[in-house]
Amino acid sequence: MEVISQGAEAIIYKDGDVIVKFRVPKKYRIKELDEKLRKSRTKREAKILRDLSDMNVPKLVGVEKYTLKMEFVRGKKLKDVLVPDMCTTVGEMVGKMHARGIMHGDLTTSNMILNDGKIYFIDFGLGKYTKKVEDFAVDILVFKQCLKASHIDVFDECWENFLSGYFKFMGRKVLDRVEKVEKRRRYS
Numbered sequence: 001m002e003v004i005s006q007g008a009e010a011i012i013y014k015d016g017d018v019i020v021k022f023r024v025p026k027k028y029r030i031k032e033l034d035e036k037l038r039k040s041r042t043k044r045e046a047k048i049l050r051d052l053s054d055m056n057v058p059k060l061v062g063v064e065k066y067t068l069k070m071e072f073v074r075g076k077k078l079k080d081v082l083v084p085d086m087c088t089t090v091g092e093m094v095g096k097m098h099a100r101g102i103m104h105g106d107l108t109t110s111n112m113i114l115n116d117g118k119i120y121f122i123d124f125g126l127g128k129y130t131k132k133v134e135d136f137a138v139d140i141l142v143f144k145q146c147l148k149a150s151h152i153d154v155f156d157e158c159w160e161n162f163l164s165g166y167f168k169f170m171g172r173k174v175l176d177r178v179e180k181v182e183k184r185r186r187y188s
Contacts, residue, residue: 009041009125012071019058019133021045026093034063038066041125048102048124055093056120075115075147079150084157086148087147089119091165094143098136099113099122099169107139108146138178140166 001020005012013020023038025031044061049070053059058070078086090112097104104111105126113120128135143162147155163175 007125017072017148018061019068019070019072021068021070038101039140040137041065042068044129044141048127048129050096051102052121052124055096056118058122059118059125060160073113073115073120075120077110077115078112078114078119079109079146081114082151082154082158086114086119086156087161087166088165090143091162092168093119093165094140094162095151095166095169098139098166098174101129102130103130103135103139105139107143107149110146133174134181136170136174137181140174142177144182 001013001015003011003015004019011020013022023042025038026034029037042065044064046060048067049057049060050070058073060068060070062069072138078090094104104121104124104127107122109125111121113122119128131135144159147158147162151158168174
């Protein structure tokens, strides 16, 4: 197995065509609390992947205490190949996810892979189940900020395309809240 990524929560290994995501222990937490958190977050991420298995997400291969095994999705990160037309599809996918009550939690073009013309969402480690409009608005705002930071040269067209795709599934309610959350952040 080769380490392909290491974040604050997990180490990601590649083992052939399988990705192994191991949630690492946090020594600063009480051991029992740490184990409970790692286990529950692993289970939640596995459930999200199962519930989205009909969409373009990695197929879940196995789950153990603190470890997820899923298919390796080949391709390029969207952050490296993004063109505005792709954002309509991203908006549609996010709209479908939100309509199912699932928030990604880290909606950036680094967590999207283009493979054979299809966009795949990866890394649901911060994902959660919710019905709160505010949570969905925060998800969208993270994506908007990602576009502004990493794709400023095509931001306007990307953002408009994203909104048109998202609107098909979720309408104005969440998009109106995005504006309120954004204003609140600006003045806090």
